[in-house]
Amino acid sequence: MKFIIVFAAIAAVALAAPVDDSKNAHIIRYDSDNIGTDGYSFAYETSDGTSRQEQAQLKNIGSENEALVVRGSISWIGADGQQYTLNYIADENGFQPEGAHLPRA
Structure with missing residues (x-):
């Protein structure tokens, strides 16, 4: 009888544990455009509410001030x-970086 009570208590604790949806997340949207050495862009969204987008472009091409400019958000x-x-x-x-906390609707 004690075994059943202990087993039931352990099962209850295990079932009450929070579920981490990020471990089961899957990609629901993915876009990618690699435009060669001049830059790129990509965006994705996952089922757990994560999304990211990023674009990059090479500026001042051929000069000593050549730089890759990357803009994005997650x-x-x-x-x-x-x-x-x-x-x-x-x-x-x-x-x-610039961060924001957005209340969920």
């Missing part, structure tokens, strides 16, 4: 259920 649902977004630019001035 959004995800945090453990608290809120949506977070990180926008960024990376260029000759370094990585420049």
Whole structure:
């Protein structure tokens, strides 16, 4: 009888544990455009609410100031259920992130 009670208690705890949907997430949209050495772009969205998009373009081609300029953003649902977004630019001035917490509708 004690075994059944202990087993039931362990089963209840295991079933009550939160499920991490990110481990089971799958890609629901993916776009990619590699335009060669001048730049690229891509975007994707997964079933757990994560999305990312990024574009890059080479500027000042052939000069000593040639630089790849990357712009993008990534959004995800945090453990608290809120949506977070990180926008960024990376260029000759370094990585420049800008974050936002967006209340979920």
